[in-house]
Amino acid sequence: MFQxxxxxxxxxxxxxxxxxxxxxxxxxxxxxxEVLYAGVCHSDIHQVKNEWANTVYPCVPxxxxxxxxxxxxxxxxRFKEGDLVGVGCMIDSCRQCEACSAGDQNYCEGPNSWLxxxxxxxxxxxxxxxxxxxxxxxxxxxxxSDVVVVPEDFVLxxxxxxxxxxxxxxxxxxxxTWSPLKHWGVKAGDKVAVLGFGxxxxxxxxxxxxxxxxxxxLTSTPEKIEDAKRLGADAAHIETDKTALAPLAGTFDFILxxxxxxxxxxALLDLMKRDAAFIVVGNLDVVDGVDNSKLAFxxxxxxxxxxxxxxxxxxxxxxxxxxxxxxxxxxxxxxxxNDAYVKIENxxxxxxxxxxxxTLKAA
Numbered sequence: 001m002f003q004x005x006x007x008x009x010x011x012x013x014x015x016x017x018x019x020x021x022x023x024x025x026x027x028x029x030x031x032x033x034e035v036l037y038a039g040v041c042h043s044d045i046h047q048v049k050n051e052w053a054n055t056v057y058p059c060v061p062x063x064x065x066x067x068x069x070x071x072x073x074x075x076x077x078r079f080k081e082g083d084l085v086g087v088g089c090m091i092d093s094c095r096q097c098e099a100c101s102a103g104d105q106n107y108c109e110g111p112n113s114w115l116x117x118x119x120x121x122x123x124x125x126x127x128x129x130x131x132x133x134x135x136x137x138x139x140x141x142x143x144x145s146d147v148v149v150v151p152e153d154f155v156l157x158x159x160x161x162x163x164x165x166x167x168x169x170x171x172x173x174x175x176x177t178w179s180p181l182k183h184w185g186v187k188a189g190d191k192v193a194v195l196g197f198g199x200x201x202x203x204x205x206x207x208x209x210x211x212x213x214x215x216x217x218l219t220s221t222p223e224k225i226e227d228a229k230r231l232g233a234d235a236a237h238i239e240t241d242k243t244a245l246a247p248l249a250g251t252f253d254f255i256l257x258x259x260x261x262x263x264x265x266x267a268l269l270d271l272m273k274r275d276a277a278f279i280v281v282g283n284l285d286v287v288d289g290v291d292n293s294k295l296a297f298x299x300x301x302x303x304x305x306x307x308x309x310x311x312x313x314x315x316x317x318x319x320x321x322x323x324x325x326x327x328x329x330x331x332x333x334x335x336x337x338n339d340a341y342v343k344i345e346n347x348x349x350x351x352x353x354x355x356x357x358x359t360l361k362a363a
Contacts, residue, residue: 001025005360006145007334008060012050015338018363019058021141026149031079032071033087033150038143039064039168040332040353042199042260042282045341047119052284056120062143063089063117064168064354066158076152084164086156086317087148088171089307090114092135104309105154110134117150118142144334146360156314159321166326169199169352170317173327175308177204178316180256180279181211183305188212190253193271195239197224199344200258200282202351203327205233207316208256210323216248218268221347231328245271258282264289269300277301327352333359 001022008019026032044061046052065087069079079085093100094110108114113122115135119142125133142148158167177200186192192213194204201217209215209232217228218239228236237244245267252271257263260282266289272278278301280287290302308316320326328351332340340353 004141004145004147006060006141007337007360007363008058008141008144009048010058012048012055016048016061016144016341019060021058021060023141023147023149024137026071026073027151028073028075029153030073030149030151031069031076031085031155033065033067033085033148033155034070035062035065035067035143035145035148035357037066037165037168038062038355038357039172039329040337040340040344040355041169041172042344043172045344046260048341054119054124056139058139059119060141060144061118062145062355063087064171064173065117065143065148066164066168066171067148070147073152078152079155079157084158086158086167086171086313087117087143087150087154088156088175088313089117090310091117091140091148091150091154094134103311106307106309116140117148143357144337144355146357154310156310156317159318162317162321163326165331165354166329167317167320168354169203169327169329170320171313172307173199173203173352174207174316174320175313176200176281176305177256177258178207178319179308179312180281180305181208181254182312182315184254184277184279186211186213186254190214191251192216193218193252193255193268194233194258195255195263195265195268196258196260196282197221197228197236197351198258198260198347198349199327199352200260202228202231204256204258206231206325206327207319209233210319210325213254216252227350239268252276255279256281262286262288265302266291269294269302272298272300274298275300277303280304329354331356334363335359
């Protein structure tokens with residue numbers, strides 16, 4: 001074990017504050033990574049506040065990590081000391097189940113599912129049949145810290161030409177929107193609507209546009225209409241503006257909801273074509289307003305998608321580098337993190353905060 005420093009919360013009502021904690025010594029197949037930048041995801045807020053009722057404390061968030069390899073284990077081969085790398089939402093999986101064998105580590109069906117970069121296994125040992133924990137730990141600590149220790153095969157390459165600061169949010173916001181766009185086959189000429197225009201939504205719009213789709217943004221924030229157009233959307237409307245949406249009935253091949261909370265979607269189903277899909281990535285709660293009679297008569301789909309697998313994460317990093325796609329980021333010091341959380345919850349972020357982890361030393 002060795003001591004690490006970071007920012008974390010001790011309870012659901014705590015603010016994030018400096019803390020020290022213990023990390024496991026690296027195994028021969030692991031990398032020790034000095035954290036340079038950490039993106040701030042809305043799910044960090046949900047987790048810190050225990051809004052999903054699964055938080056393990058102390059909670060040190062951060063799963064959009066860009067850093068440099070500080071130490072490479074004897075059994076590693078893909079990366080060496082000094083390489084620029086990324087770490088997303090996962091740092092391990094069972095590696096043996098059908099999903100893992102197919103390369104879908106994010107849908108791991110093992111006894112503890114996948115191991116999150118912070119907050120431990122997706123399925124705690126207390127919820128498994130035998131009460132065993134295959135990872136040997138109940139908690140993990142994320143990228144709001146000086147270093148992370150990660151198995152090499154769960155580490156991503158940051159391609160040349162991609163700003164390391166901008167790369168951080170791609171590791172969650174990027175792949176969370178890229179994965180459904182690719183899985184449901186969004187292609188050039190398709191008409192795509194993006195519901196919500198925050199950290200995920202603005203990346204969804206940029207990625208869909210770079211794939212050649214015609215992109216319409218639906219937002220609840222009037223101030224974001226011009227922003228969406230400036231960032232490449234072909235059109236943008238207030239999602240409740242019936243006059244603006246009426247001509248769009250039956251026109252979309254794909255709708256991606258990035259709204260990070262329960263959200264009524266019934267009226268928006270009318271905007272979909274036959275065989276279209278409405279996919280929810282921002283909300284892990286109940287989806288309200290789904291009328292199967294509307295779906296059945298047009299063979300439509302309402303579904304979900306969870307982050308992305310390792311290959312998809314590398315693919316979206318490479319795609320962004322090759323096509324000049326990057327999130328809109330605002331750099332902050334680690335000491336500003338609690339204020340940043342408030343601004344995100346108030347819809348004031350434009351559009352992704354990224355922590356300069358060099359400021360941790362001064363905190």
